[in-house]
Each structure stands twice: as C-alpha cells, then as structure tokens.
Amino acid sequence: MSLVKFNNGAKNTGLMNDFNDVFGSIFTDALLPSHLITKIPAVNVSETNDQYHIEMAVPGLKKEDFKVNLEGDVLTISAEVKKEDKKEEKQYKKQEFSYSSFLRSFTLPDSVDHGSIDATYKDGVLVIEVAKKEEAKNLVRQIEIK
Structure with a gap:
C-alpha cells in the first residue's frame, strides 16, 4: 500500500516555495x-x-468512537465523533456543534484468517492485527543435502 501526493508538475524552488508554504496554509485556514x-x-x-x-x-478519540467491520474480504474502520462546546455570553447561550468522522477500507488477501482479527486502542493509535491462515505462513526448515 502506498500514499501518492498530488504534484502538478510545477517545480517551486527557493523563495517561491517558501511563499507557497507560508501563504498556502493561511489562505486555506x-x-x-x-x-x-x-x-x-x-x-x-x-x-x-x-x-x-x-x-x-x-x-483524541475513545475506543467507543470506532467501528471495525469485516464484510467478505473488506475490513472497514470508521469513527464518528460529535463534539459540543457551550459558552455563556451575557444573557445569550451559544452552542457550537462539530462533527468529525472518517471511513477507511482495506481489501484483505485470501491468506487471512477471518476469525482471528483483534483491535486495540492505546495512546492515540488504533492497532488491528489480522492473523494469517496456517497454510499461508512461510514455513522455514533446514533442507538436508544428500
């Protein structure tokens, strides 16, 4: 699996590159x-x-925020979080709602054991371990020379 960053072919060097780095995020934000x-x-x-x-x-999430599903050979990881901030200003009450969600799917190879998938969440990292079938494991053995 690989990540591919978008590059439109333009070569930014020196001052122009620095300009884009600084002002690009300001304008986006x-x-x-x-x-x-x-x-x-x-x-x-x-x-x-x-x-x-x-x-x-x-x-920043809790383990209750995640859903990990297996449907056929597709492993799907999703989370949805609703944050609510309340602020008192003078006589008015202000509420701001913020929703955050994501969904990632992975197609698993035929070599996985669908019954042995474990997930843990600790220190901001969700770890999913997918066991392989016995026949898919590389067996190492010494071959005798005759």
Whole structure:
C-alpha cells in the first residue's frame, strides 16, 4: 500500500516555495472552515510471517468512537465523533456543534484468517492485527543435502 501526493508538475524552488508554504496554509485556514476539510488518519501497514499489522494514528478519540467491520474480504474502520462546546455570553447561550468522522477500507488477501482479527486502542493509535491462515505462513526448515 502506498500514499501518492498530488504534484502538478510545477517545480517551486527557493523563495517561491517558501511563499507557497507560508501563504498556502493561511489562505486555506482563512477561507475554508475546518469542518469542510477532510482529514483521513495516517495508516501504517506491515506484515510478519504470522500476521498483518495495521496502525492508524487517531489521537483524541475513545475506543467507543470506532467501528471495525469485516464484510467478505473488506475490513472497514470508521469513527464518528460529535463534539459540543457551550459558552455563556451575557444573557445569550451559544452552542457550537462539530462533527468529525472518517471511513477507511482495506481489501484483505485470501491468506487471512477471518476469525482471528483483534483491535486495540492505546495512546492515540488504533492497532488491528489480522492473523494469517496456517497454510499461508512461510514455513522455514533446514533442507538436508544428500
């Protein structure tokens, strides 16, 4: 699995690159409210002889906020959080609602054991371990030379 960043082919160097870095974020932050910007958690996927290991960086959530579903060969991880901030100003009561959600799906290979998928959430990282079937594990053995 790989991430591909968009690059329109323009080569920004020196002062122009610095200008785009500084002012690009200012304009984006000023013109687009944070609830309109899509934020997808970063994911690391690794493989050992016994299992696939998926780590997702999702700080600030609780384990109750997540849903991990398996439908066929598709593993789906989602979360939805509703934050409510209340502020008292003079005689008025102000409420601001903020919704945050994401959904990531992974197609699992045929070598996984669908009955052995575990998920844990600790220190802002959701870890999902997907075990491989016995026949899919690489067996290592010494071959005798005759």
